Amino acid sequence: MSGYAPSEAARRSGFSLDTLRYYEKIGLLADVERTAGGQRVFTDDDLGWLVLFRCLRDTGMPIAQMRRYAELAREGEHTADERRELLHHHAVRVEEQMRLLQRQYDHLREKIRFYERLPEPVAEAEQATATG
Amino acid sequence: MSGYAPSEAARRSGFSLDTLRYYEKIGLLADVERTAGGQRVFTDDDLGWLVLFRCLRDTGMPIAQMRRYAELAREGEHTADERRELLHHHAVRVEEQMRLLQRQYDHLREKIRFYERLPEPVAEAEQATATG
DNA sequence: CTCCAACCTGGAGCGCGCTCCAGGTCAAGC
């Protein structure tokens, strides 16, 4: 229920074993519990953090910022405002990222349409060059 | 009209001078014209390529693949099919990327809503942990 | 009790995409 071997935590989180160890080493993941012999035992809470890190990483947050967030959370409830702001600020940048991605995707589609010679007339400067 | 100094090409393309030189060095940008003294003169065509590279890079295409595309284009018209396929394949990956980004953005928004304590009840496992 | 796969550590190395540097050249304005 709550106590996963490293390989199981890796499987569930989608991070590699090395990445899990790395995240702990740099202080992103708080010190993970150990068996008497020193082997890691990941809790559901750890897994919850990993899900969050996956979310933040997939949306392009740098590790330094994730660590900042994690440290704030460890400091206690009084950092909630700062954490919310950090996430909000990140969300704004993700929105920009999404707009840019959509815009460039549209360009890409147009380029592909050019190759497929669909009847829609395209008169953009870019298409007029020999870049195709 | 058609003949830009390096600084002007950088300004128009949004790439740094170093990046422009780098792109030429690795064979991404074809050999750029020079003045008698050896200084680069970028053409409108070069600028068109840079716009394309910007598009592909912003959508996450690795440089090796961009170079492949550029080389195909230099080989001539008979590579058009392969180029179209390359772009199409990339577009598919961009679509996946957009879906993932949207999904993780939604998670992020939910997390932020949790911080703002809006009345909507959230019962996700992730929220139930101490990751907040 | 033995075996062996999974795990441990510290630290080096890597792949990507630039970015910076030293030391020298070019060219437009005065």
Place this chain on the structure above:
DNA sequence: GCTTGACCTGGAGCGCGCTCCAGGTTGGAG
């Protein structure tokens, strides 16, 4: 003609986020 800022080259270095390695330990199955 001189100055000065933009430009040139080859090559080293960097920041990020892992990834791999050697050499040793642990612990569950048989």
